[in-house]
Amino acid sequence: MAHPSQLGFQDAASPVMEELLHFHDHTLMIVLLISIFILYIIMAMVSTKLTNKYILDSQEIEIVWTILPSTILILIALPSLRLLYLMDEVNDPHLTIKAMGHQWYWSYEYTDYEDLTFDSYMIPTQDLSPGQFRLLETDHRMVVPMESPIRVLVSAEDVLHAWTVPALGVKMDAVPGRLNQTAFLASRPGVFYGQCSEICGANHSFMPITVEAVPLKHFESWSSLMLEDA
Missing domain, CATH: 1.10.287 (Helix Hairpins)
Known part of the structure; x- marks a missing residue:
């Protein structure tokens, strides 16, 4: 970051x-x-x-x-x-995720899995744990396997947003009624932060993006836990 x-x-x-x-x-x-x-x-x-x-x-x-x-x-x-x-260019993605912008949070749908969807809200400052970052941490991270091509379908529910993660070189507009796509490949494990880069309203600065890249076996364990909770 x-x-x-x-x-x-x-x-x-x-x-x-x-x-x-x-x-x-x-x-x-x-x-x-x-x-x-x-x-x-x-x-x-x-x-x-x-x-x-x-x-x-x-x-x-x-x-x-x-x-x-x-x-x-x-x-x-x-x-x-x-x-x-x-x-x-989007070449043979291993995983497709749909990111939907709302006022003012993001929701994610892993389209290759059944019922693997969740909303991602910013953690309020008073609820942050030691070592977490203000205005950047979310209650649910978008977890992806590292060294795998990821396709992200981006849209919006209400107004214009933009799904942006600088460390991954990704910025895509989220337009209501339109499905845009972008792709990335995380070359190393880590947690990468981004924010909505389109002025979308009063809480524009309070809808961060948190992407966590993990080894494939850890991603499979995480997805299994999420499906069990669902």
Whole structure:
């Protein structure tokens, strides 16, 4: 999860998030090089080194400032399109979960199981146990097996919501009357926190998302207990 004075993104917990971090660093380096180059040009012009009319009216300069931006856009666009394709692709999921947004909580339905459904509410501050996080902990976590492709069907019961877990590189709008889908693969065990990322009303900031990735045998034990309780 995020921590005070943090710079950058949360640690990646999925292959897609790792790719997003690499693309961010790649783009940030390009932006840094452009900023340094522009700053140098400005300083050189202030010092009158680049104000000669033969430089300002040069055909070579016009060629450079046409080709260089095009090259930069290609260097950004190609990895961006590749990443968009990876994020949109859902390949043979091992488990499908339907996440439904409500005002203001989430409900989950494991569609591969019969009667495995539950609501997930934020734990009030006064009820938190030591070590739990304010505004992020829920009474029921969405438990998934690690290293397994998970498909999440996202919709809403009332107004627009957004199902978002930054460490997994997942953000999908929950639209009433529409079923969107996204996918992720948790590459390591852990508890990953998210929040609704769409301004959905008065308690928008009080509908967190908690995803717990566990080994497969632990997930099977958890699902058996949940089915017995149901």
